[in-house]
Amino acid sequence: MAVTFDWYAFAAECPVPIVAVRDDGSIAFVNRATAKLVGRGLSAIETGGLSLLVPPRLHPRSGGWLGRISELMHDDPTPLVPILHAGGAEIEVEWSVLPGHDSAGRSIVVVVLSQRRAHFDDEPAESPIAQLHAAIFDHAPVAIFHTDARGVITACNERFVELIGSSKRNLIGLNTRTLSNRAIVQAIERALGGERAAYDGEYVSVTGNRKSVVRVLMEPIIGESGVKGCVGMVEDMTEQRRAEEVAGRAERLAALGTLAAGVVHEVQNPLSFVAASIELALRQADDANALDAAALRQALANAREGAARVAAIVRELKMFAKSDEAKREPADVVSAVEAALLLVHGQLTERARLELDLVPTARVVASEPRLVQLFANLLVNAVEAIPDGAPQDNRVRVSTRPDGDRVRIEVEDTGRGIATQDTERIFEPFWTDRPSSMGLGLSTCHGIVTAAGGEIFVANDRPPGVRGAKLVVLLPAASSPPDAGRVSPSTAPRDDTESVRGRVLIVDDEERLATTLKLALTHAHDVDVATRGRRAIELISDDSNDYDVILCDLMLPDVSGIDVYLAATTRRADLAPRFVFLTGGAFQERTRDFLQSVPNARLEKPFDLDTLERLIAERVLAARALPPAAS
Secondary structure (H helix, E strand, O other), rough: OOOOHHHHHHHHHHHOOOOEEEOOOOOEEHHHHHHHOOOHHHHHHHHHHHHOOOOOOOOOOOOOOOHHHHHHHHOOOOOOEEEEOOOOEEEEEEEEEEEEOOOOOOOEEEEEEEEEOOOOOOOOOOOOOHHHHHHHHHHOEEEEEEEOOOEEEEEEOOOHHHHHHHOOHHOOOOOOOHOOOOOOOOOOHHHOOOEEEEEEEEOOOOOOOEEEEEEEEEEEEEEEEEEEEEEEEEOOOOOHHHHHHHHHHHHHHHHHHHHHHHHHHHHHHHHHHHHHHHHHHHHHHHHHOOOHHHHHHHHHHHHHHHHHHHHHHHHHHHHHOOOOOOOOEEEOOHHHHHHHHHHHHHHHHHHOEEEEEOOOOOEEEOOOOHHHHHHHHHHHHHHHHHOOOOOHHHHHEEEEEEEEEEEEEEEEOOOOOOHHHHHHHHHHHOOOOOOOOOHHHHHHHHHHHOOOOOOEOOOOOOOOOOOOEEEEHHHHEEOOOOOOOEEEEOHHHHOOOOOOOEEEEEEEOOOHHHHHHHHHOOOOOOOEOOOOOOHHHHHOOOOOOOOEEEEEEOOOOOOOOOHHHHHHHHHOOHHHEEEEEEEEOOOOHHHHHHHHHHOOEEEEEEOHHHHHHHHHHHHHHHHHOOOOOOO
């Protein structure tokens, strides 16, 4: 019986990568194993040719590919030649070349791509030392890889293959210097330069397409002639990072609970006498016969004071409520400490007396919400170290002061203290000596401080026998000019301004506020009101309404105040300086970026009428001094 053999069917399913190449570099045949090795589809390889698989530096400078392959084979019948993975990395493989012809009779070469032989030292494979090394290497519970002096992986264990999500065929021969993650490449370069190196962060496997969080430690291997390569140990931190994120979310939720309790406690008192004072004022106004002007004035003054206290609380909370926690900008340390104290005030006063020594300092470049979280965590840590039941006998002291070119913040308590051997460990994630703690508070503090370029440590200058602990934060100081357009009641000039009657447009969706502002300004100016952004655009677009001042809220229900500004200034550029922006807090990134990009005055809600009237008068004068621009 005749036996037939279908070579193409065999080669197509062969687990060894095989590719047949014509002289012009086109592909006569390629199998699935090759496609898997380089991370590309068969059709992509057939279209791109051998030029797609071989790094450009190895392409023929003149002549065809058959001659170039022959050159590569000249000194070694099975040379190590890199191929290019779809992810950009190079993988060295052994090339075995067989000459042949395609179906049209044209010369081709069939290239068999074999995994390079794994090794990690110069000992003979059968020697006891080599066998010991191999046993440790292969069965270690940590992922390990070995590279030669060029950064090419020459060996790896199964734990490494599992972590990367690839195969030894794709990993052995991989040139780590061609990886797309430049931070890992820099660490490998340092190791191959003779230094111990490390990488901690996210890694996306080129050959396995798996995303992980890893910690890589690389040690150079140094021989008589210099660095022979390096050994890398890789720890998968993905689950730990995920657990930290879950615990961090739980911690933030707990902080929100503390925040809610603190806000309720701090706001209820002033709101109580605001409501009572307004009720008393209304009674006085309703009874004309018993009207007591002095009592009416006192009631209204009390209401205004209470509203001011609520406004102060809201201002402190704004920095904690910002959505973009990663945004770093000049921040006031004292304000951040005061906001943190607002969050934990109730919890703190139950256990200790609060002592403050808040000296004004230079600003620091940091995220304001993260600074508030930093100080809140430090305060909670101090409070939890103090036992219940004796607030008069315990204290928490917070101080701020300049310290050379840095800002020094100290949080000191009279709690149970920190053991000397634990002063470094307290900043490690999940380390805690308190059963009720998740062990992330001080770890979070450490991350916030180091991200801002600072230091945090336990002070060792406390006298012997003194209870408690003192944590110190040092942050680099930064010079910061004040916001150019911001107007605040405390800084607004009070001298009289020449009175000129102007035309004012108030754009605010809070109808009661808009009505109140109109009532306040009508005696001095002609005032229109728009409670929607589109209505404001209509009024501004009407040539008969030549407004001197456009008092515009940034947050509107239909279109934003930014859109009103853009629509108006696109039509008439001279209207740009006439806008004064009202804001209850720039929590959205677009709003913050916009306010930083324009020099216009802005008023933070709530504001007082004196400040508003002064600003409107100045803006009217400025508008009347500007020549009108063509539409």
